[in-house]
Amino acid sequence: MAVDDRRDHRRAATPQRSGPRRRRRPTSGAAAHETVLRDVMDQWKSAVDAHEPETVAALFTEDAAFQGPHPYSVGRPGVAAYYDSQPIGLTAEYRALETRSLPPTAGTSSTTR
Structure with a gap:
């Protein structure tokens, strides 16, 4: 009786997962775009969890309009505060x-010189 060792070897080399599979x-x-969003949100979560306000603020644009329970602010210093x-x-x-994806022209100036 012959045994195909290669097949058994491949099966043994493939890790079996327990629990939910990662997407x-x-x-x-x-x-x-969803991947980019999740990557940024994961960075935000990590910085909030670690209480790193400057790291959180760095994820926002320099002119971000930010409104939390505190007064409205514009810019990273307000986000960090x-x-x-x-x-x-x-x-x-x-x-x-x-x-949702914005059209390619969204957020750009329509004025020309």
Whole structure:
């Protein structure tokens, strides 16, 4: 009786997962935008959880309009001040319910010189 050792070897080399499988990262179109969003949101969550207000603020644009429970602010210093005022031990959670792509011209100036 012959045994195919190669097949047994491949099966043994493939790790078996217990628990839920992780989703593969999408790589094109709208799925790629979702990947970028999740990467940024994961960075935000990590910085909030670690109470690193400057790191959180660096994820925002320099002219970000930010409105938390504190007064409205514009710019990264206001974002950092808000997150610095949060209690140590605060953790963040998020869930993306929907993503949308802006048209290529969105956010650009329409004026020419």
